[in-house]
Amino acid sequence: GQNIDQPTEMTATEGAIVQINCTYQTSGFNGLFWYQQHAGEAPTFLSYNVLDGLEEKGRFSSFLSRSKGYSYLLLKELQMKDSASYLCAVMDSNYQLIWGAGTKLIIKP
Amino acid sequence: GAVVSQHPSRVICKSGTSVKIECRSLDFQATTMFWYRQFPKKSLMLMATSNEGSKATYEQGVEKDKFLINHASLTLSTLTVTSAHPEDSSFYICSARPGGEFQPQHFGDGTRLSIL
Numbered sequence: 001g002q003n004i005d006q007p008t009e010m011t012a013t014e015g016a017i018v019q020i021n022c023t024y025q026t027s028g029f030n031g032l033f034w035y036q037q038h039a040g041e042a043p044t045f046l047s048y049n050v051l052d053g054l055e056e057k058g059r060f061s062s063f064l065s066r067s068k069g070y071s072y073l074l075l076k077e078l079q080m081k082d083s084a085s086y087l088c089a090v091m092d093s094n095y096q097l098i099w100g101a102g103t104k105l106i107i108k109p
Numbered sequence: 110g111a112v113v114s115q116h117p118s119r120v121i122c123k124s125g126t127s128v129k130i131e132c133r134s135l136d137f138q139a140t141t142m143f144w145y146r147q148f149p150k151k152s153l154m155l156m157a158t159s160n161e162g163s164k165a166t167y168e169q170g171v172e173k174d175k176f177l178i179n180h181a182s183l184t185l186s187t188l189t190v191t192s193a194h195p196e197d198s199s200f201y202i203c204s205a206r207p208g209g210e211f212q213p214q215h216f217g218d219g220t221r222l223s224i225l
Contacts, residue, residue, distance in 0.1 A: 087153070
């Protein structure tokens with residue numbers, strides 16, 4: 001079966017750095033997406049990785065290792081507004097998005 | 110760019126009512142739109158993939174006669190929840206892609222449906 005694993009919840013301190021991991025087992029791979037979802041709102045697109053390596057976009061970076069079936073989202077200089085759920089989604093060989101359950105990130109002052 | 114508008118944002122209605130939700134891509138054409146359902150503290154559950162000019166593809170377990178999808182143009186898809194019951198209460202979210210499969214999906218703001 002297809003499976004996306006990410007931690008249910010993480011806590012970090014304002015100004016710090018946090019890494020949210022995502023591991024996947026899917027039938028084929030056509031890229032991995034990270035989305036941010038604030039409570040009660042729809043998800044917003046953060047990043048897309050299809051090749052191995054690190055993609056940096058401001059305070060957020062996303063890393064992919066296809067051989068390990070592993071990705072992480074790195075958030076630097078955390079702000080209170082970063083408190084949200086972070087969803088990992090993998091596109092399989094049928095171009096279907098397989099969604100993880102999301103990681104709820106709690107930022108403390 | 111890549112703005113998706115979803116309307117209404119909130120609906121409260123009586124059991125047995127049919128509810129229509131609209132999803133529009135405002136600044137791009139979307140041959141494919143997606144309809145999701147999300148329960149509190151749970152991940153997104155894909156209900157169906159809506160293709161312009163053809164029938165929607167429903168995920169296993171989703172009743173197509175219950176959740177009617179129409180994708181009449183490249184910028185508009187609608188989801189109608191027919192004869193809604195309290196168990197249909199949920200957060201419904203649409204998304205659209207501005208291009209091919211490797212483009213990210215962009216989401217509407219969601220519709221919170223409450224059936225009394």
